[in-house]
Amino acid sequence: MDEKTQELRDIFTSVTDGEETVTESQEDTRGSLEKDERTVEERLERVVARMRERYGFETPLSDGELIAVAKGFYDDRTDAELAADLGVDEADVFEARMALHLVSEADADEVDLVAIRARDEDDATLAAEYDVSEAQIRRYRRVAAAKDESRAANDRYRDEFDSILGDSELASRMATDVREDGLEDATEGMETDVSF
Template structure:
């Protein structure tokens, strides 16, 4: 061992308190996208979000929390208001108001063809969402669309890696 190596070894031993290692065990398991797919975890997070929104904003409907969860899931599952109304047991107008309570605005809610009250509530929901930095919308997206996102990202990274690896390869193949 030369002098520099011995000096570095001494500094290391001083810094680690004489231990031969600096590795520590991880106290908590790291999260992953797979954990998000647990329906109970997703439901609990959605319940918390709906409860927070109820405290912060005046909801136009008095639907139960489970109905709101069904509406949120259906919204991100591209279900129509009519289908959600059938699933929850209310009319489509109540579904629209409940969606807007959760800042879930469809493009047609802003159209001139929509009833004035719905259009005004859609504008108000957009304004509320903007003031909250789209916190609730983003949380819904994170909870309900991560599986799809992780699949796309994994696929894209594989394709990009392969494309970069084979980009400069020259082949002389004669058939």
């Protein structure tokens, strides 16, 4: 051993209380699709808090209720169903979804949002032209505004919701598939026509 190596060895043994070797025990951990240590709830709370801070949106819904709206959106629940569960108006759920950039295809499937967005006419004029109510025109304009706001943020928040809620659903579905495939493999070739 040269002098430098001996010095390093002496420093090491003094720091490790005289131990000549250091080994760290390893444990087998199960894989996960989600690398983030925080729970789904904590991650959602963080996204909602950041959006509130950035956009300053006002809603009568609490952060917990906003999270319930996001989860419901990913579970394909309607605004009416979510409103009934939360005990709030359906319009509040719709506004919450728009504030969270959670726009579905069904929100504006009957109209060209690009055309609505570019028009300066009042709601009554557009309602007559598209043969819908003024309330529907206001809704379409709100959907277009939410899409614009999301696009301006490079769909960052929508992507985060996709990652959090989409991954948890995917992980659950994959775990179910693995269990089913394992059972299928274990029983493959077994005689199933057994009479008692």
